Amino acid sequence: MAELYRRFGGGLGTLFLALVGAWLAGMVLAPNVMMIDYALRPNLPPSQIGGPSDVYSLDNILYLANEGVHRAIFFKTVWASALVALVTFLVCYPLAFWLAQHATPNQAAVVLLGLTIPFWINEVLRTLAWYILLAFRGPLNAFLLSLGIIDEPVRWYGDGGVLAGMAYAYILFMLFPIYNSIESLDKSQIEAARDLGASTWRIHWRVVIPHAKAGIATGCVFTFMLAAGSYVAPALLGAPGSRWFTEIIYNWFFEGGDWNRGAAYALVLLVLCLAVVLVTLRLARVSLTEVAK
């Protein structure tokens, strides 16, 4: 902060601080405080708001705890998000390693551009593309049928479709942190391990992954959070059996008309995500500041 003042002087420095402060207060703090406020109040008709029955309680949260279907969807969302993070990691790690250690600058540029171009269009449209690809009479089924791998079309919508759509949607959030961390690994470390007789598997397990740990944790945390809060992919690529918790929150707000219960559900999801993230970072022995880098 002293550095900021030294560099920009009192006036400009104060302005920057005020802007950051206003952003944090208005865009981060206020909505969350409002959400907590909503979550803890009962859903009342306008005439009773502020009246004797408008008191703080945990009723909305307890409703979720006692509602079996919602509870099941909640936990399913949590572990399915973890699965999305795992699958995305498995896809991205070899690619990131190749990009960081083996690709020529030209190859890396082409691949990164190829990966980035789809992200120039909107997430809904990208997911719609998967909707078309995975359709019952769509190209993927036609292709697999023509190869004789399947005898009849597969219904991809559902858990598989959601997983594919999300892994694709969040690939860059996983790829870049891992790529950055592997890139800083000295090539001679890999050569030394190889020279000492280590197999490819051991080189990754003992040398590359420990070095890239912070990047891997960052990518997994990002992907997990995005997956848990995702709405488009489950809405388009899901089936009734693969409902996502965000869809239930959406329903409380816009179909059930119960903003308070919706806010309570959203609050529970937020708290659980935070807990999962902090525990993951703790287990990986990575600090939050490393992730922020």
Add this chain to the structure above:
Amino acid sequence: MSHSVELHQVGVTFGATRAVDDVSFNVEGGEFFSILGPSGCGKTTLLRVIAGFLHPTEGRILIGGKDMAALGPNQRPTAMIFQSLALFPLMPVWENIAFGLEARGVAKAERRRKADELLRLIALEGFGDRMPGELSGGQRQRVAIARALAVEPQVLLLDEPLSALDLKLRQHMRAELRSLQKRTGVTFIYITHDQSEALAMSDRVAVMSAGVVQQVGAPRELYDNPATPFVAGFVGETNAIPCTVKRIEAGIATVDSPHGTLTARAGSALAAGKAKLYVRPEALKPGNAAENALSATIERIDFEGAFALAHGATDDGKRLIASIASTDLAAAPAIGARARFGFDRANAVVLPDG
């Protein structure tokens, strides 16, 4: 007995660049063998070819009599010490040392025992649980050597491992490397651009320039009998006197030079015509007594401790350097004076212009 390492006409081409050209030499078992050359001469490429990180464009490499062509670096009986050392920073010292054993499936207790044994060998007993970042440069150096020795290689390949150390430590590590090599009996192939390092440690040295091995020989041999102008100029200080060969008789060349007629040993492949006479600074003695003499105007005398270097300019504008022992400094020529330096013909060599 077969040689420890044999190189047969090894060549490496990168695109249009010829990094290593037709290199052949043998390294004997238990030998300290150095490859000396300026940066960019292809010596590191050659080392990486021996280690198996690069495949030669042509030629064969045999280690212990076995052709290495089909074997990767993890299958060869070699271990490499990298210029950056490449210790694994996230593993404690003992795991670093035992990494090669871990890769070979040795049980943990045995790995630890072996690591402790090697730590004793490198005089770092009790350092096993430290992290590499907590060690000094010289200690890290020794850990890298122990890590390479742990896999009991037939040949240890060292890629300028001392270049990051300061002078005092470097000199200390030279002696340590040398004694470690003699104690373990492992063949060392040592890459360096520092000629004093190569001369001080090695049993034999190969001098490389522009991808080509110029000469292989014992340090003394390279110094006293350089085979090519490059070796004469690169290994140690020397004075090169342009001259024309008049005749060669019984290994002694008689040449015409700006200093008059001089005689010196004739290098191999010397014929009549343009040549250079090479004479070391310490072979030049002030005074006129010897059979050969060079004259120069003394410009300055740099005192270096054990000796002083007299820098002079000859009449044809060439530099001349003569080394004068500190004990003889009183009799040294004065600065600005014209002085004559004599040398014995046995201490100078004439090589064809290359």
